Amino acid sequence: MRVRLHLAATAGLLALALPLAGCGLGSDPSSTDSTLVWGLGTAPRSLDPAHAFDGESMLVSNELLEPLVSLDPTGKPVPRLAESWEQPDPRTYVYHLRSGVRFWNGADLTAEDVVYSIERHRDPAVASELAGYLAEVASVEATGPLEVTIRLRSVVPEFAHTVALVSHTVEKAFAVEHGDNLGDSTTLTMGTGPYRVTRFSSQGVSLERNDDYWGTAPAMAELDFEVVPDAETLRLALDSGEIDGTFGVPPDSSRSWDALDGVTVEYVSAPVTTMLTLDVSAEPWDDVHLRRAVAYAIDREALVRTVFNGHARKAASIVDPELWSDLLPDDQVAALYDGLADHSYDPDRARSELAASAHPDGVAFTLQYPAQSPAISKALQVIKANLADVGITLTLKEVTPDKWLGDIYAHQDLGAQMLLLGADYPDPGALPRLLLGKANMSPNGFNLANFSTPETERLLGEERSPDPATRTAALSRIMQIAGEELPYIPLYYGDEALALDDDLEYGVAYSHWVPFFQEWASHVRPVS
Structure with a gap:
């Protein structure tokens, strides 16, 4: 299944807006003819x-x-x-x-x-x-x-x-x-x-x-x-x-x-995850050490604080913890997230992971993002500076929202992408069902990382069980795998x-x- 690609407040199609004619409520805001x-x-x-x-x-x-x-x-x-x-x-x-x-x-x-x-x-x-x-x-x-x-x-x-x-x-x-x-x-x-x-x-x-x-x-x-x-x-x-x-x-x-x-x-708080997607089926992102270097290099807390004025939350997983409310009590949700791999900002660890990769001298890559998206643009500037500090060069390319979205749906030449996805229902399985597995590795599919393993495929089947305990165990393990392998680098959940x-x-x-x-x-x- 898929979830909505979240574009609200992030994109625009036109260079010029329709001239505004002052045709709002006018002098009689109580009129039903307004x-x-x-x-x-x-x-x-x-x-x-x-x-x-x-x-x-x-x-x-x-x-x-x-x-x-x-x-x-x-x-x-x-x-x-x-x-x-x-x-x-x-x-x-x-x-x-x-x-x-x-x-x-x-x-x-x-x-x-x-x-x-x-x-x-x-x-x-x-x-x-x-x-x-x-x-x-x-x-x-x-x-x-x-x-x-x-x-x-x-x-x-x-x-x-x-x-x-x-x-x-x-x-x-x-x-x-x-x-x-x-x-x-x-x-x-x-x-x-x-x-x-x-x-x-x-x-x-x-x-x-x-x-x-x-x-x-x-x-x-x-x-x-x-x-x-x-x-x-x-x-x-x-x-x-x-x-x-x-x-x-x-x-x-x-x-x-x-x-x-x-x-x-x-x-209002929203279960919308903004993340970097890295195509693990092709160089250079097939190297897990390089993916980890990128993850450690990004200062998410500074990004949330300086770019979003507190109207966002640092993301520890592709799954917003608020989506677990119907399956687990708050204390167990907190324990689950505490047990995930921690890739908090650590430039020294980023350099160590880069040195252990197939690209010890660094890499250069290009990432396109939708035009008229100041929040995304500002966030990417922070990320660009973070990556440069550890020897990774990011070039940003602004494109129209139509091209950005069209390339994502085409599922070709994916490389690295900036993606915002909002859950379509209050359940922690919403985004894993979309972002992982062979079923989504095709045009109109959202496994932009082309990430699949035998264990992940099995777990995606188990998490559809009507038994809450089975679902919880499967989803917890899926989140652990995603956190260790990093096909996606979660950045923040935005309001x-x-x-x-x-x-x-x-x-x-x-x-x-x-x-x-x-x-x-x-x-x-x-x-x-």
Whole structure:
């Protein structure tokens, strides 16, 4: 399976933002005819979820296309298009759809629409970025006019959560008619969500309220997404009232955002791991001593302190310890992490490992990163200086977010990469299932280190056991292997933030799970 590539607040597609026209709340913030103007760092790559598996695209698509279930602020699956579901056996899920749900064109939602939308991701010709989530799916069938049954080949403990990502439903007839053009700026899409799309381009997206929506209607009649790739320009736009809110607060600039008058910024801890990925299948990263030299050379504590103003946590593993809450008590989680290999900043040990490697005189390598990403850029400058101090030369190459993401999905010439990955459900197995194993060593796979061992493959199977003790033991050993072999060098877990004009309020608890795994805009409303 795969998890979301986390792009929010880190990237932008355009050199210039759409001119801001001051079209926010205006003089009557209590009016339900108001327009909510939301700032994005980058435009959606597509309105087709098969080709838009990134944070910014999902912010938009969640308002348009609805999945069978969403995740609540705690990460728990809750009803969406499915009003209920059952699991008659560990490998079968039966979803009962709501009646009376209609697409924007007036057509009734049917089970066939849902089946078609899921099956598209399994079609190799579509080359869906979500295909990995469905690797263990045996069949998806309409077992009634409003009933969908999904059968798995093997037990997949996380499937109840991940169905929230793979079932965003488009009308089958519309999708078939428009074929490869589905989701582009001309064809758009056809969904059942609380908003319908009226404009989509590289400069932004405009939505209007769906007055025929089956659920609670949004407070705002229109929702405009404006692309503002520069973080400082985004901050000034919020300060001037030209936009009303954003999830794109860069943690490295938190002090200036916190100082905004008439704006509230709320920070939440997020299970998003930022790491260096090293392709162990090719030189020079096939040398474990070199990988360890890099790990010891990086001062993560200084990076968190100086770059992120405390809005990040030093990472000891690819797995955020907060993801263990449902499996282990806090004291046992702490003991687990205390037992992992410690690669804290130690330049002398870095030099010793380099001397023991096949490259005792050092190496030079290039790493590309997405443009308009000040936090990543600043972090990489710290890393570059750290590595230079021990004899390793890092050259940084800034590229467009499209190229950065496209090269990652292509799974070619991987070398060293800077990767940010957020968990898609509150479980410690989320990232290991993605980052390790042969199943993910292919295009659209996220084992960017091409790391696999017989023991790791066996453990990845064991960690899917329904028995918590078996899962805990397998995951603990997987983390130990990853910590010893270092195919990935974990750097930090970053906070996420919501910045909102004080004339507005967010009607539910805000958490990491809110903007990317549920319909979020309906919760933004004028302060009463």
